Amino acid sequence: MQHLKHLLKRHISHNLRPISKSLIIFLIVVAAIGFADATYLTIEHFTNANPPCFIGSCELVLNSTYATVAGIPVAIFGVVYYLFILMAFVVYLESKKEKELALRVGCLSTVIGLGSSLYFFILQAFVLHAFCQYCLVSAGTSTILFVTASYIIVTSRKHQPVLM
């Protein structure tokens, strides 16, 4: 009985296994790339510029009706999202008390980026029939973030007793 209680406690508290620091730094770097990308597109939007495009047709995508929601460029949501992820993992590195929470929130949030990127990818492929390299970079960073975060969650849980 005592043993079961202990297991239950461990399961509920969801203690994640210590994560290698380099994996977290990798996540921070990827999120920083995404942040830079989204920041760039936001600046381009507000300066009425069309960024140079080496593949695809950015102009078409970035001037489309899907590029803004109620006048707000979707790139801004990207800035907020990547900044949030960035902060979560930086807090994980730095904080002692909130490590657990920061890692959990950071990892789980990556699904938002994956979902949004999937939506924008579908729009580009099937609605606009045009791709924008900056949007593809963001799709790449958010996918890497999601995969790495999933890896962290899955491997840390593997070592926990299953109570189902």
Place this chain on the structure above:
Amino acid sequence: MHPTLKRTIFWGVFLIILGLIVWGMIMASAKDAVTTSNGGVTPIVLSHPLSSDDWTQGSSSAPVTLVEYADFQCPACAAYSPVISKVLAEESGKVYFGYRFFPLPQHANAMSSSEAATAAGLQGKFWEMHDLLYANQSEWENAADPTSIFKGYATTLGLDTTKFLADMTSDAVKARITADRDDSTAMGLDYTPTLFLNGKRIANPQNYAAFKALIETAH
């Protein structure tokens, strides 16, 4: 090291890195504004929206506004003209299109052809003359005095040729064209045709399909 100091340094460094990223992106964006690369053009915002002073087609309440700065003697403009007409016909009701004059100095008959179109416009046949001028560009582009050729087009269109010839040389018509030309140079336009989609200069689409897609995604 004192833990508080350590934390302060950590977050300080983090904020500096974040600031550097933002600064880097601002610099990168500012650089785009001067260097144009394939497809991308220097961003230019349309100087003033279309008004009743402009030669326009379509409804002013249409979701997409397309403004062309062109020169009747420019071969690229002549090549673009049927493409634009086709897009306008297919996207009927969705595009408010305006034509503005940008007669280039190297084209001897750019000014007079613009005058011919404006004079025809005063009799309600601007677009008809616009089409004739482009379709028959080779006929008048090198003419020493194209007036008689333009008069021929006016006759074809059933215009009052006396009024047409008088309007062609009137100061009001000239002023109307030079106003557009001065506007073009003030905006820093350096090629024809220059297209503005919803008030922003766009790189000229490579073909009809690209043009149509561009218009469709703009509304």
